[in-house]
Amino acid sequence: MMNCDAVCDELMGATVEGRPPAADALLHADTCRRCSALRDDLDRIRSAAGAFREVAAVRAPSAGDILRRARRRATPMRRWLPAAAVAMCVTLVSVCGVARHSARQSRLHADTPVPTVEPGEDAVALLDLLLIVGDL
Amino acid sequence: MNTPLQQPLPDADVLVERYRADVFRFVLGMVRDAALAEDLTADVFLKALRGAGGFRGDAEVSTWLFAIALNTVRSHFRRRKVLQYITFGISGEQGTDTTAPDVQRFSDPRETDPVQRIALAERLHRALGALPPRQREVFLLRVVEDLPVRRVAAVLGIPEGTVKSNLFKAMVRLREELDDEL
Numbered sequence: 001m002m003n004c005d006a007v008c009d010e011l012m013g014a015t016v017e018g019r020p021p022a023a024d025a026l027l028h029a030d031t032c033r034r035c036s037a038l039r040d041d042l043d044r045i046r047s048a049a050g051a052f053r054e055v056a057a058v059r060a061p062s063a064g065d066i067l068r069r070a071r072r073r074a075t076p077m078r079r080w081l082p083a084a085a086v087a088m089c090v091t092l093v094s095v096c097g098v099a100r101h102s103a104r105q106s107r108l109h110a111d112t113p114v115p116t117v118e119p120g121e122d123a124v125a126l127l128d129l130l131l132i133v134g135d136l
Numbered sequence: 137m138n139t140p141l142q143q144p145l146p147d148a149d150v151l152v153e154r155y156r157a158d159v160f161r162f163v164l165g166m167v168r169d170a171a172l173a174e175d176l177t178a179d180v181f182l183k184a185l186r187g188a189g190g191f192r193g194d195a196e197v198s199t200w201l202f203a204i205a206l207n208t209v210r211s212h213f214r215r216r217k218v219l220q221y222i223t224f225g226i227s228g229e230q231g232t233d234t235t236a237p238d239v240q241r242f243s244d245p246r247e248t249d250p251v252q253r254i255a256l257a258e259r260l261h262r263a264l265g266a267l268p269p270r271q272r273e274v275f276l277l278r279v280v281e282d283l284p285v286r287r288v289a290a291v292l293g294i295p296e297g298t299v300k301s302n303l304f305k306a307m308v309r310l311r312e313e314l315d316d317e318l
Contacts, residue, residue: 016303017285018278041311048260048314049279053161055257060160061174063153069178070185132218 002028007035015042086130093126145191152181155198158281159205165264165276166209176212180205195290202277202291213269263313271306278303 002010007025014021021039029035061069145151159180164173183204191200264272270292277288278299289296 016300048256051253051257052260056161057157060157070182
């Protein structure tokens with residue numbers, strides 16, 4: 001005779017593996033409040049999954065609609081947009097680098113303290129931007 | 137979704153017609169927004185048709201498509217995270233499509249009334265939001281799509297034991313979530 005813990009494990013295990021529970025477990029669940037509550041809840045979850053399956057299938061767009069959307073999303077403009085954005089970022093970072101370099105040079109001439117810039121700082125900033133744009 | 141092994145990919149029209157509902161359902165369950173799910177479903181098929189040459193036929197077509205759908209959904213979540221970071225969260229949280237009809241409490245798991253079935257589906261749709269992404273993926277593939285554990289593991293690229301433990305946790309969590317509603 002199975003105890004409650006074993007029955008609960010069997011009911012859950014059967015659901016996880018997609019097989020019917022052992023007959024002993026079902027027999028026990030018929031007479032035990034705790035186990036029957038679990039069995040009923042699992043039935044409800046499966047039923048809810050079935051309902052979700054039916055409703056979502058009805059709401060699914062038609063094949064024609066999907067192909068139309070796919071064609072629209074595959075336009076050259078959309079394909080080249082990320083590359084254009086990356087090019088703009090590279091240009092922007094380069095311009096900023098040149099401007100900063102010029103500012104540093106003019107400060108040197110003015111004999112003022114030069115702010116320290118870590119080597120590779122521009123590269124890190126550029127990489128961050130590329131990662132963000134790439135993700136977009 | 138039971139295409140035999142070592143079969144070539146069907147034509148684009150046939151591929152989309154045969155698998156559109158499965159892909160849309162999985163994406164909808166993940167993003168929980170019907171309009172967004174339609175766009176992402178189109179993206180999935182676009183990627184699939186572009187990468188059709190890379191389909192080796194050693195996996196079932198549905199396994200291959202679900203893997204593409206999974207990557208598409210994950211990319212979407214990553215993009216959304218970056219957008220939220222850049223816009224200081226102004227872009228907002230998506231996936232709160234709550235268009236469910238407010239109907240009576242559901243009591244019988246074998247309910248056949250269409251209105252009640254829609255309400256039940258919507259309750260599950262809401263409850264899915266409480267699951268972490270990995271548990272949601274496992275639940276949708278294993279319970280909703282009815283894939284065997286072996287194929288769920290293949291789609292997600294994780295061991296079968298991990299699929300089972302995640303599904304176990306998902307069921308416990310869903311039981312709690314649905315308990316308030318059912």
